Amino acid sequence: MHILVCGGTGCHASESESLLSHLKSIVADKGLDKEIQVIATGCFGFCEKGPIVKIMPDNTFYTQVTPADAREIIEEHIIKGRKVNRLLYQDPENKEHIADSKHMGFYKKQIRIALRNCGFIDPENIDEYISRDGYEALAKCLTEMTPQQVIEEMKKSGLRGRGGGGFSTGLKWEITSKSVSDVKYVVCNADEGDPGAFMDRSILEGDPHSVIEAMAICGYCIGASIGLVYIRAEYPLAIDRLKTAIAQAREYGLLGNGILGTGFAFDIELRYGAGAFVCGEETALIHSMEGLRGEPTVKPPFPSVSGYFEKPTNVNNVETFANVPVIINKGAAWFASIGTEKSKGTKVFALAGKINNVGLIEVPMGTTLREVIYEIGGGIKDGKKFKAVQTGGPSGGCLTEKHLDSPIDYDNLIAAGSMMGSGGMIVMDEDDCMVSIAKFYLDFTVEESCGKCAPCRIGNKRLYEILDKLTKGNGTREDIDRLRNLSQVIKDTALCGLGQTSPNPVLSTIENFWDEYIEHVTDKKCRSGQCKALLQYVIEPENCVGCTACARNCPVNAISGERKGVHLIDQTTCIKCGACLEKCKFNAVFIK
Amino acid sequence: MANIKLSANKLDELREVCKSFNNEKGELINVLHKAQGIFGYLPAEVQEVIARELNVSVAHVYGVVTFYSFFTMLPKGEHPVSICLGTACYVRGAEKVIEEFKRILNINVGETTPDGKFSLACLRCVGACGLAPVVLVGEKVFGRVSPDGVKDIIAEYAK
Numbered sequence: 035m036h037i038l039v040c041g042g043t044g045c046h047a048s049e050s051e052s053l054l055s056h057l058k059s060i061v062a063d064k065g066l067d068k069e070i071q072v073i074a075t076g077c078f079g080f081c082e083k084g085p086i087v088k089i090m091p092d093n094t095f096y097t098q099v100t101p102a103d104a105r106e107i108i109e110e111h112i113i114k115g116r117k118v119n120r121l122l123y124q125d126p127e128n129k130e131h132i133a134d135s136k137h138m139g140f141y142k143k144q145i146r147i148a149l150r151n152c153g154f155i156d157p158e159n160i161d162e163y164i165s166r167d168g169y170e171a172l173a174k175c176l177t178e179m180t181p182q183q184v185i186e187e188m189k190k191s192g193l194r195g196r197g198g199g200g201f202s203t204g205l206k207w208e209i210t211s212k213s214v215s216d217v218k219y220v221v222c223n224a225d226e227g228d229p230g231a232f233m234d235r236s237i238l239e240g241d242p243h244s245v246i247e248a249m250a251i252c253g254y255c256i257g258a259s260i261g262l263v264y265i266r267a268e269y270p271l272a273i274d275r276l277k278t279a280i281a282q283a284r285e286y287g288l289l290g291n292g293i294l295g296t297g298f299a300f301d302i303e304l305r306y307g308a309g310a311f312v313c314g315e316e317t318a319l320i321h322s323m324e325g326l327r328g329e330p331t332v333k334p335p336f337p338s339v340s341g342y343f344e345k346p347t348n349v350n351n352v353e354t355f356a357n358v359p360v361i362i363n364k365g366a367a368w369f370a371s372i373g374t375e376k377s378k379g380t381k382v383f384a385l386a387g388k389i390n391n392v393g394l395i396e397v398p399m400g401t402t403l404r405e406v407i408y409e410i411g412g413g414i415k416d417g418k419k420f421k422a423v424q425t426g427g428p429s430g431g432c433l434t435e436k437h438l439d440s441p442i443d444y445d446n447l448i449a450a451g452s453m454m455g456s457g458g459m460i461v462m463d464e465d466d467c468m469v470s471i472a473k474f475y476l477d478f479t480v481e482e483s484c485g486k487c488a489p490c491r492i493g494n495k496r497l498y499e500i501l502d503k504l505t506k507g508n509g510t511r512e513d514i515d516r517l518r519n520l521s522q523v524i525k526d527t528a529l530c531g532l533g534q535t536s537p538n539p540v541l542s543t544i545e546n547f548w549d550e551y552i553e554h555v556t557d558k559k560c561r562s563g564q565c566k567a568l569l570q571y572v573i574e575p576e577n578c579v580g581c582t583a584c585a586r587n588c589p590v591n592a593i594s595g596e597r598k599g600v601h602l603i604d605q606t607t608c609i610k611c612g613a614c615l616e617k618c619k620f621n622a623v624f625i626k
Numbered sequence: 627m628a629n630i631k632l633s634a635n636k637l638d639e640l641r642e643v644c645k646s647f648n649n650e651k652g653e654l655i656n657v658l659h660k661a662q663g664i665f666g667y668l669p670a671e672v673q674e675v676i677a678r679e680l681n682v683s684v685a686h687v688y689g690v691v692t693f694y695s696f697f698t699m700l701p702k703g704e705h706p707v708s709i710c711l712g713t714a715c716y717v718r719g720a721e722k723v724i725e726e727f728k729r730i731l732n733i734n735v736g737e738t739t740p741d742g743k744f745s746l747a748c749l750r751c752v753g754a755c756g757l758a759p760v761v762l763v764g765e766k767v768f769g770r771v772s773p774d775g776v777k778d779i780i781a782e783y784a785k
Contacts, residue, residue, distance in 0.1 A: 043754050047769050081755070084757075226753070227751075229712030230714045231753075270765070308655055309695035309749075310693060324652050325654035325655050326654075327689055328693065343652075384753075386713070386756070387713070387718070392714075392756040478750070484693070
């Protein structure tokens with residue numbers, strides 16, 4: 035029997051480490067440590083209810099387990115065979131306890147390819163990876179296939195880059211393999227900078243070997259013997275696991291010289307990012323690895339021709355790599371049978387925001403947003419009304435009700451004014467102001483713009499300022515037109531992918547939430563109550579009993595009125611702090 | 627540049643770090659990571675030493691240090707507080723949490739309290755979006771932080 039404890043960052047923050055040591059020591063106390071293995075795994079994806087504990091082989095799924103629950107799980111479930119009901123997942127609709135994770139709405143619609151091992155194996159033990167067909171694909175490539183055959187297989191599978199661009203992976207490998215040079219590089223882009231996206235981190239934490247294996251396969255195809263992983267320094271756990279995995283792979287002869295007894299040599303080094311969003315762009319990433327400022331350069335030349343220190347370099351993202359070994363093992367035809375016509379396979383999304391089941395999910399391409407949000411995500415938090423879903427991070431856009439039934443794939447999302455991006459999916463409800471959301475993303479872009487080209491450096495700043503003006507109630511109709519024009523100019527003229535896509539949040543919110551923009555400029559109103567400057571605190575004379583609580587607590591003395599008389603808020607002095615609303619016991623203060 | 631005397635053995639340690647990367651200028655970012663690990667921040671003197679060791683201009687080092695948000699030229703507090711401003715945390719009210727930290731600590735984002743105990747910073751997504759809004763104190767992650775919970779977090783470290 036196995037007791038699997040989630041060791042992902044989310045659960046880590048909720049004491050999963052102490053839970054793990056409790057479980058281990060109790061198992062040892064009972065003398066069960068020969069039969070029962072307690073293992074820390076990668077992320078199960080169901081971060082909402084962490085820490086998660088899973089008992090195998092019966093697949094029992096316990097949620098929100100605290101260190102204090104450890105004893106009960108062992109004494110009841112493991113020894114007496116009785117499941118601990120109160121820790122089982124409860125279906126939010128019929129309140130039934132569900133023991134087997136396969137029957138949970140969250141997992142039902144998912145197909146796990148890139149996340150196949152996350153939550154199943156101990157990421158710090160190479161044997162567990164090998165026991166699940168690990169390194170079999172590498173062996174097959176090295177001993178049975180020529181590099182060209184592997185590339186053909188990759189092309190046939192239809193795998194497209196999961197970092198956002200969606201370029202054919204096989205084609206990229208082919209171009210790099212045809213570049214003539216004595217030295218070439220394989221680079222894994224693990225600089226996951228989208229706010230709200232954490233799929234790459236979870237793969238590296240939960241299944242680092244799949245990335246190592248795929249990088250070696252890529253190296254074999256393009257003729258490279260050095261692999262570099264560019265990883266964010268903000269991901270200490272992922273860095274540790276990756277280092278451990280690389281050391282183990284070297285020990286097993288799966289990295290280094292003469293891999294698996296063949297003449298193929300390949301090794302992997304780590305390079306650390308230092309917090310710059312633009313470094314997700316491949317040319318910027320390469321400059322950062324060279325020890326320079328991470329500024330992008332004009333393409334062409336593409337990195338596949340001239341990349342790291344001017345040598346041909348193949349850059350793929352973590353999730354893209356994680357798909358590779360499965361494609362080789364199960365065949366391109368199998369992979370291509372999943373998904374839509376032009377987008378094959380699955381996509382991992384980080385589901386977050388105002389949704390019941392926050393977590394990491396993997397669904398076939400072509401799944402609709404409605405299925406993701408309502409069936410897997412369990413609907414909107416606190417029974418509120420769905421308003422928008424943001425995909426693609428700061429480069430993407432906000433989709434609405436009308437997009438809920440369109441199948442998710444690269445091309446559909448672009449047609450709808452958003453993009454796949456790396457897979458962040460933030461759900462918003464009626465309390466979110468879309469003008470403020472656009473401003474939030476522009477604030478991010480302004481901060482992260484590297485400053486090399488004027489459209490991005492200056493243009494985005496101006497976009498931000500106009501949006502700020504709108505949220506302060508000083509906007510005009512012309513400002514909305516100005517936003518549109520400027521956005522188009524930035525899209526057409528910015529140097530790199532960051533600048534070219536940065537106006538997307540503005541354009542998509544104007545397109546889909548036109549009424550809300552108009553309300554901000556003509557009626558000076560924010561329907562969700564987020565834009566403070568547009569609020570008015572007023573006192574309803576009928577409810578006011580003249581207790582003076584509001585006047586006494588007003589920090590700027592904006593409230594006047596006699597004791598036992600109706601009070602009045604002076605709108606010119608009011609700073610909209612909300613203290614009066616909080617202190618009034620008679621529901622006399624309200625927001626207009 | 628300012629004149630803060632760095633202790634001789636720490637400077638030796640820094641030179642050792644440069645040497646361990648073969649004084650290769652392409653390793654600048656790795657060197658800076660290690661240097662920040664030693665000193666806690668990257669004052670001008672440290673940058674000058676690194677520039678000399680790797681045989682690049684001080685301006686080049688400064689350009690790289692200021693480009694990346696992970697590097698800082700100001701010393702952080704004993705307990706660096708970082709508030710996640712990723713989208714998931716933002717829509718779940720991270721801004722109100724920042725305001726509360728600013729109010730209680732009486733400092734702005736990017737500053738350190740006069741007693742050197744706390745410094746306040748924002749960061750973009752630690753990837754624990756399931757726990758939004760998230761606050762980091764040192765390496766410890768606090769999840770689902772509400773403005774009311776801020777004073778408890780500070781109290782835990784104020785002793």
